[in-house]
Amino acid sequence: MKRMMMIAGAMMLATSGMTVAQTMSPTDVGVQLxxxxxxxxxxxxxxxxxxxxIASSKLAMSKAQRPDVKAFAREMVADHTATTKTLMAALKNPDRTIAKPGTRMSTGNEAxxxxxKKAPKASFDDLYLQQQMQAHQTAWALHGGYATDGTDPAxxxxASTAVPVIERHLMHVKQMTTTAMSGM
Incomplete structure (x- = not known):
């Protein structure tokens, strides 16, 4: 209960534009910063x-069978579009020499x-949720690490603002995976 209150407080602070600390530990997430x-x-x-x-979730919006997976996919598109906008806004600084990122995904993410795309309908939801868990673990490690020791203040x-969003996504994926295992 205390953890849920801390997470709810962190989410409220994140939406108000204030910096918040991560509420999950590497043990909770399963990866190191x-x-x-x-x-x-x-x-x-x-x-x-x-x-x-965004790409995987747009695909899930049309291919997923479970309504909760489709709803999660819509949330992913909205939230990751917002984090992309925040990242791009931070790069709009004439003093910064960091180039804008490319518009093509890495080979690993393309794979x-x-x-x-090739997954049969019957197994799509499980594969999507498995990939989402891995992607959010990686995102948590990246953003949490940069929030901890990054060198560029903006x-x-x-990164600090992204961490609570990623933690909320991780909790949703865990809940949906548990629900699927228990037979809904």
């Missing part, structure tokens, strides 16, 4: 993650999209 990431690499990896989330703020 990715520290020591350069600002350039942070931008590239964050943008790639958002592109994957995940290809698997989703990007550090972007």
């Amino acid at each position: 990715m520290t020591g990431t350069s600002a350039t690499d942070y931008v590239k990896l964050a943008a790639d993650g958002d592109m994957y989330e 995940k999209i290809a698997l989703l 990007l550090k703020q972007v």
